[in-house]
Amino acid sequence: MSRRTALLLVLLAVVAFLLIVTPRHPAPPAQGPVASAPRHAARPIGQPVEIKAPLGLPPVVAPADNPPTAETIALGRRLYYDPILSADNTVSCASCHEPEHGFADPEPTSTGVQKKHGTRHSPTVFNTAYLPAQFWDGRAPSLEKQAEGPVQNPVEMANTLTEVEERLNADPSYQAEFEKAFGPGPITYEMVEKAIASFERTVLSGNSPFDRWYYGHDEKAVSESVKRGFKVFTDPNKGNCATCHTVGDQYALFTDGKFHNIGVGADRQGFADQGRWDVTKNEKDRGLFKTPTLRSIVHTGPYMHDGSLKDVKQVVDFYVGGGNSNPNLDKEIHALDFLTGQERADLEAFLKSLSGEAPRDVGPPPKAKK
Numbered sequence: 001m002s003r004r005t006a007l008l009l010v011l012l013a014v015v016a017f018l019l020i021v022t023p024r025h026p027a028p029p030a031q032g033p034v035a036s037a038p039r040h041a042a043r044p045i046g047q048p049v050e051i052k053a054p055l056g057l058p059p060v061v062a063p064a065d066n067p068p069t070a071e072t073i074a075l076g077r078r079l080y081y082d083p084i085l086s087a088d089n090t091v092s093c094a095s096c097h098e099p100e101h102g103f104a105d106p107e108p109t110s111t112g113v114q115k116k117h118g119t120r121h122s123p124t125v126f127n128t129a130y131l132p133a134q135f136w137d138g139r140a141p142s143l144e145k146q147a148e149g150p151v152q153n154p155v156e157m158a159n160t161l162t163e164v165e166e167r168l169n170a171d172p173s174y175q176a177e178f179e180k181a182f183g184p185g186p187i188t189y190e191m192v193e194k195a196i197a198s199f200e201r202t203v204l205s206g207n208s209p210f211d212r213w214y215y216g217h218d219e220k221a222v223s224e225s226v227k228r229g230f231k232v233f234t235d236p237n238k239g240n241c242a243t244c245h246t247v248g249d250q251y252a253l254f255t256d257g258k259f260h261n262i263g264v265g266a267d268r269q270g271f272a273d274q275g276r277w278d279v280t281k282n283e284k285d286r287g288l289f290k291t292p293t294l295r296s297i298v299h300t301g302p303y304m305h306d307g308s309l310k311d312v313k314q315v316v317d318f319y320v321g322g323g324n325s326n327p328n329l330d331k332e333i334h335a336l337d338f339l340t341g342q343e344r345a346d347l348e349a350f351l352k353s354l355s356g357e358a359p360r361d362v363g364p365p366p367k368a369k370k
Contacts, residue, residue, distance in 0.1 A: 041065060041190070042182050042188055042190040042191040042194060043065055043066070043182070044066065044067060044068075044069045044071065044072045044181060044182060044194070044198075045069075045071075045181070045182060045183045046069030046070060046071045046072065046180070046181065047069060047070075048067035048068060048069055049068055049069055049070055049073070051068055051129075051201055051202055051204075053204060053206060053251075054204055054205075054206030054207035054211070054356060054357065054359075055206055055207040055211045055212065055215055055216055056206040056207060056208065056210070056211030056214075056215050056251055056252055056356070057127065057130075057204060057206040057251050057253070058130065058250070058251045058253075060129050060130075060201055060204070061129075062129075062198070062201060063142065063144070066144060066194045066197060066198060068198040068201060068202075069181065069198070071177070071180045071181035072181045072182075072194060072195045072198040072199075073195075073198050073199050073202055074177075074199075074365070075177050075178065075180075075181045075195040075199075076194075076195035076196040076197065076198045076199030076200070077199045077361070077362070077365050078177070078365050078367075079093075079192060079195055079196050079199075080092065080093040080094055080196055080199055080200070081093070081094045081364045081365065083095070084164070084167055084168070084171075085150075085151050085157055085159060085164055085192075086112075086113055086151075086156075086157035086158065086159055087113050087157060087158040087159040087163070088113050088114070088158075090113060091111075091112055091113055091156065091157050093150070093196065094364070095110070095111070096110035096111075096112075096122040096150070096156070097122055097124070097125045099358075099362060099363050099364075101299060101300065102124050102126060102205075102296045102297075102298075102299030102300035103124045103125035103126050103203055103300075104121070104122055104123060104124040104125075104299070104300040104301075105121065105122040105307075106301070106302075107302075107307065108121055108302050108306065108307025108308065109121060109122075109306075109307055110122045110156070112153070112155045112156040112157065112158065113155075113156070113157060113158045114158075116154070116155040116156075116158075117155065118153070118155045118156065119272075119273060119306065120136055120273070120305050120306060120307075121302060121303075121304065121305060121306060121307035123136065123292055123300075124292070124293065124295075124296065124300040125200055125203045126203055126204065126205040126293065126295050126296055126300070127203075127204055127205055127206075127253065127293050127295055128143060128146075128200055128201075128203070129143070129200065129201040129203075129204065130253055130257075131255070131257050131290075132257045133257070133290065134146035135149065135290075136275065136289045136290055136305045137259075137275055137276050137278055137279050137289065137290070138259060138276060138279060138290055139278070139279045142197070143196075143197035143200050143201065144193045144194055144197045145193070146197075147192065147193035147196045147197060148161065148189070148193060151164060161189040162189075164189060164192060165186075165187055165188060165189055165192075168187045168192070169186055169187045174187065175187065178191055181195060199362075202359065202361070202362060203359060203362050204356075204359055205293075205295040205296045205355075205356035205359075206295070206356045206357075207356050207357050208295070208296075208353060208354050208355055208356040208357075209221045209222045209226070209353045209355075210222060210226065210230070210252075210350070210353040210354050211252075211356070213226070213227070213353075214230070214252075215250075215251070222353050223349065225345070225346045225349040225350075226346070226349045226350050226352075226353045228342075228343070228346040228350075229343075229346035229347045229348070229349045229350025229351070229353075230350050232339065232343050232346055232347045232350070233245075233347060233350055233351075234247060238336075238339065238343065239319070239336060239339070239347060240332060241319075241347075243256075243332050244256050244258070244260055244291045244332065245291065245293075245294050253293060253295075254293050254294040254295055254354065255290075255291040255292060255293045255294070256291050257290070257291065258290070258291060259275070259276045259285065259288040259289060259290050259291070260288060260289070260291060260330045260332075260333075261275075261286075261287040261288045261289075261326065261328040261329055261330050261333075262318075262319075262323040262324075262329070262330060262333050263287070263323035263324025263325060263326055263329055263333070264287075264289070264304045264305060264306060264308065264318075264323070264324065265287070265305070265306055265308075265324075266287055266324045266325070266326035266329075267324070270286075271286055271287045271326070272306070273287075273305065273306065274286055274287070275287050275288045275289045275305070276288035276289065276290075284328060285328075286328055287326060287328050288328065289305045294351060294354055295354050295355075295356060296354065296355045296356055297312060297351050297352075297354055297355075298312060298351070298352050298354075298355055299355060303315050304318075312348050312351050312352065313348060315351075316344055316347055316348055316351075319333075319336055320335065320336045320337055320339060320344065321335060321337070322334050322335035322336070322337075
């Protein structure tokens with residue numbers, strides 16, 4: 001062995017020895033804020049219950065991570081009517097979606113905190129359980145996510161999700177109800193939105209005179225005018241309304257859940273409200289809005305996304321006129337001025353036959369009444 005090789009081996013032995021005997025110190029803390037541990041997903045702990053759909057409606061389907069339970073439905077009902085969600089404790093979900101007005105708002109646009117107003121009419125909560133997207137522009141993919149929007153909107157509740165969590169965690173009665181619904185632990189807004197969504201899935205409108213006639217085969221449930229109006233509604237050569245306000249063999253949602261441009265709010269300068277374009281930024285989506293359900297329509301006015309039409313007759317007249325011309329006008333919209341006065345009156349009669357029975361246990365809970 002050469003002298004150089006021997007020296008190299010000795011040096012390696014010394015380094016190995018130092019590595020073994022030298023105490024190891026913990027690494028210094030990382031600079032900046034440390035991320036908190038992720039929250040566990042909230043899931044109801046109670047026994048799932050079936051939400052029974054009335055005549056004329058399909059089964060109610062809920063997300064796998066939010067099966068409806070008696071506890072979450074009751075909790076969501078309380079939250080729906082409680083102004084604790086708003087910044088100044090003056091506005092609740094029911095302020096803009098009133099049961100007395102078909103779970104919609106009788107005003108063109110709703111009043112939020114500090115008397116502020118938005119630009120869109122509050123649509124009905126009736127049968128939102130079946131919609132693939134929420135809001136007029138479809139920006140929320142579920143009822144759960146929809147429950148986040150109004151709370152944070154500066155002209156509605158003007159609050160934060162964190163503030164809502166803090167208020168509810170400071171309330172012993174809410175602590176007890178959330179524990180029954182979701183188990184022990186801090187209240188999170190995910191629990192709030194899941195509870196509200198579960199309650200809203202029970203707000204159904206069906207078993208109307210139309211349903212009892214068309215699906216229940218009771219010929220005496222509606223007048224002859226209603227029957228004629230239904231023919232006008234569905235006939236492609238007449239009203240052709242069922243193209244977007246769909247009617248099936250087993251049930252009728254009276255909406256395709258899609259987005260259409262019928263010219264409301266359009267003028268030579270463009271659109272007062274860009275509608276679906278605000279979400280997609282697709283030029284073809286300018287002025288498109290979600291097809292509203294016609295269920296209980298006589299109770300949910302005024303109509304259209306801006307609340308510009310005050311009654312059912314004005315809605316019929318709007319379609320008779322063929323909407324408002326604009327580059328994105330739906331291809332199915334055309335003038336219906338060939339409809340006779342009797343056909344128009346029959347169409348109105350049909351629309352008025354779509355008012356269902358008020359569901360039970362969807363009004364203010366007893367302890368929430370003033």
